[in-house]
Amino acid sequence: GQQVMQIPQYQHVQEGEDFTTYCNSSTTLSNIQWYKQRPGGHPVFLIQLVKSGEVKKQKRLTFQFGEAKKNSSLHITATQTTDVGTYFCAGQRPGGSTLGRLYFGRGTQLTVWP
Amino acid sequence: NAGVTQTPKFQVLKTGQSMTLQCAQDMNHNSMYWYRQDPGMGLRLIYYSASEGTTDKGEVPNGYNVSRLNKREFSLRLESAAPSQTSVYFCASRPGRDRGYTEAFFGQGTRLTVV
Numbered sequence: 001g002q003q004v005m006q007i008p009q010y011q012h013v014q015e016g017e018d019f020t021t022y023c024n025s026s027t028t029l030s031n032i033q034w035y036k037q038r039p040g041g042h043p044v045f046l047i048q049l050v051k052s053g054e055v056k057k058q059k060r061l062t063f064q065f066g067e068a069k070k071n072s073s074l075h076i077t078a079t080q081t082t083d084v085g086t087y088f089c090a091g092q093r094p095g096g097s098t099l100g101r102l103y104f105g106r107g108t109q110l111t112v113w114p
Numbered sequence: 115n116a117g118v119t120q121t122p123k124f125q126v127l128k129t130g131q132s133m134t135l136q137c138a139q140d141m142n143h144n145s146m147y148w149y150r151q152d153p154g155m156g157l158r159l160i161y162y163s164a165s166e167g168t169t170d171k172g173e174v175p176n177g178y179n180v181s182r183l184n185k186r187e188f189s190l191r192l193e194s195a196a197p198s199q200t201s202v203y204f205c206a207s208r209p210g211r212d213r214g215y216t217e218a219f220f221g222q223g224t225r226l227t228v229v
Contacts, residue, residue: 009154033217042204043157045217088156092215100145100164100208100215101172106156 003027004091006105013112019076021108023089030094032065032072033102038085046074079112086110116140120205120221127195127228135190135224137205144210146188147218148172148180150201157204163188165210195228202226 006023013019023032031050035043047056049065049072056063062075072091076083086109090102118139127133139146147162149172159172161180169180177199179191188207192199205221 006156031215035218042220042223043206043218044220048216090218100210101159101162102147102218104149104157104159106154 003103004089004105006089006108008108009106010109011111013079013110015081015112015114016078019079019083019110020073021087021089021110022071022073023091023105024071025091025103026070027093028069029091030069031092032069033090033092034063034072034074035088035090036085037088037107041085043088076110079110081112081114084110084112118205118207118219118221120203120224122224123222125224125226127192127226129196129228131195132191132193133195134192135203135205135226136187137189137221138187139205139207139219140186141207141209141219142185143207143219144185145208145215146182147206147208148178148188148190149204149206150174150199151204151223152201160190160203197228200226200228 004025033048034046037043053067054065060077064073086107088107089105121136144165148160149157158174163169163182166185181189203224206218208218
């Protein structure tokens with residue numbers, strides 16, 4: 001079954017509006033990563049969060065990792081047309097036989113109209 | 115550096131035909147992965163190889179086989195293609211156990227259609 005849930009599946013915003021996508025894992029994660037995939041392209045790594053409660057910023061993008069290390073969010077302030085694409089979270093479990101696997105959410109497809 | 119290279123980029127197969135998707139990385143990574151991407155389903159792991167000489171099943175391994183030919187190359191084989199295998203296939207690599215499980219680097223993808 002789906003190990004990492006991501007919502008919403010789709011988001012349409014007007015340029016300048018904010019955008020947030022959320023991920024929730026059924027189990028505690030060792031870290032969580034975020035990727036962006038432009039239409040017709042391949043996923044590209046954005047960031048990795050490791051610590052409980054961690055918050056990281058990249059210009060207009062803010063990434064958070066929950067205190068329990070089970071949930072995460074990506075917030076984009078004042079979206080631009082260049083933000084269009086699908087955003088994926090990917091969680092990694094601590095140790096064990098699944099070490100090395102990334103559990104991807106289904107992604108949030110962001111559309112921005114001018 | 116080329117990163118992760120996949121061939122071919124596009125392929126059309128008839129039901130029942132076989133083919134091998136090739137993947138090579140030049141970053142000296144230990145871990146390599148094959149994913150398929152279908153609309154609304156995200157990236158689903160088919161097989162992965164944590165290190166040279168090992169392979170493990172992912173979420174959707176049925177109908178596929180893999181070979182970790184050497185540290186650089188990880189191939190995916192469809193023995194008897196079915197329309198349900200129409201998808202976009204991505205190969206990815208990560209440094210791996212001794213260098214940390216950090217970011218994954220993806221290839222450009224193979225767009226496969228089975229008719």
